[in-house]
Amino acid sequence: MPSDAEEEYLFKVVIIGESAVGKSNLLSRYARDEFNLHSKATIGVEFQTQTLDIDGKEVKAQIWDTAGQERFRAVTSAYYRGAFGALVVYDISRRSTFDSVSRWLHELTTHSDTTVARMLVGNKCDLANIREVSVEEGKSLAEAEGMFFIETSALDSTNVKTAFEIVIKEIYNNVSRKVL
Numbered sequence: 001m002p003s004d005a006e007e008e009y010l011f012k013v014v015i016i017g018e019s020a021v022g023k024s025n026l027l028s029r030y031a032r033d034e035f036n037l038h039s040k041a042t043i044g045v046e047f048q049t050q051t052l053d054i055d056g057k058e059v060k061a062q063i064w065d066t067a068g069q070e071r072f073r074a075v076t077s078a079y080y081r082g083a084f085g086a087l088v089v090y091d092i093s094r095r096s097t098f099d100s101v102s103r104w105l106h107e108l109t110t111h112s113d114t115t116v117a118r119m120l121v122g123n124k125c126d127l128a129n130i131r132e133v134s135v136e137e138g139k140s141l142a143e144a145e146g147m148f149f150i151e152t153s154a155l156d157s158t159n160v161k162t163a164f165e166i167v168i169k170e171i172y173n174n175v176s177r178k179v180l
């Protein structure tokens with residue numbers, strides 16, 4: 001593991017959750033400040049790399065998007081392999097996507113070989129007028145699972161940067177604690 005400022009940190013982060021909860025848009029909003037109204041049809045894993053300065057160190061996060069694989073229940077163990085962080089996303093306006101969170105958490109745990117910094121993300125908070133999952137429900141599930149919690153909107157940018165950066169900083173902390 002790197003120990004001085006010359007060396008580089010590179011961490012893999014995965015985004016998981018049901019189809020159409022906004023995973024791709026969260027990533028494109030964070031990485032490129034872009035939003036797309038129409039779900040893209042392309043299938044296949046994609047990732048973006050973001051660089052952060054933490055404690056004067058250059059920390060790179062390689063953030064993976066399932067890019068639609070979950071539609072076919074085909075998210076493979078390779079997708080999870082080596083991940084140090086995960087954003088588990090549901091759509092606050094679609095309860096079924098919240099009900100599936102525990103299945104995603106189970107899948108993540110099954111495929112992980114290390115401590116994973118996990119954030120429960122209630123996306124589409126701009127759709128509060130048609131909300132089906134309350135903030136309290138999100139919070140209490142996250143607490144029960146020992147994970148961070150945040151509500152975001154990829155549409156209007158609410159909390160998107162914060163969501164990714166909390167996870168990346170937590171990974172950095174987890175790794176530094178192990179190294180020291």
Ligand code: GDP
Binds near residue numbers: 024036
């Ligand atoms: P994915 O299948 O989980 O990657 O979801 P996408 O990112 O493709 O988004 C699915 C649909 O939800 C698209 O039509 C997006 O425009 C829409 N969407 C994504 N994020 C938000 C959001 O924060 N608010 C609203 N209102 N729509 C969103």
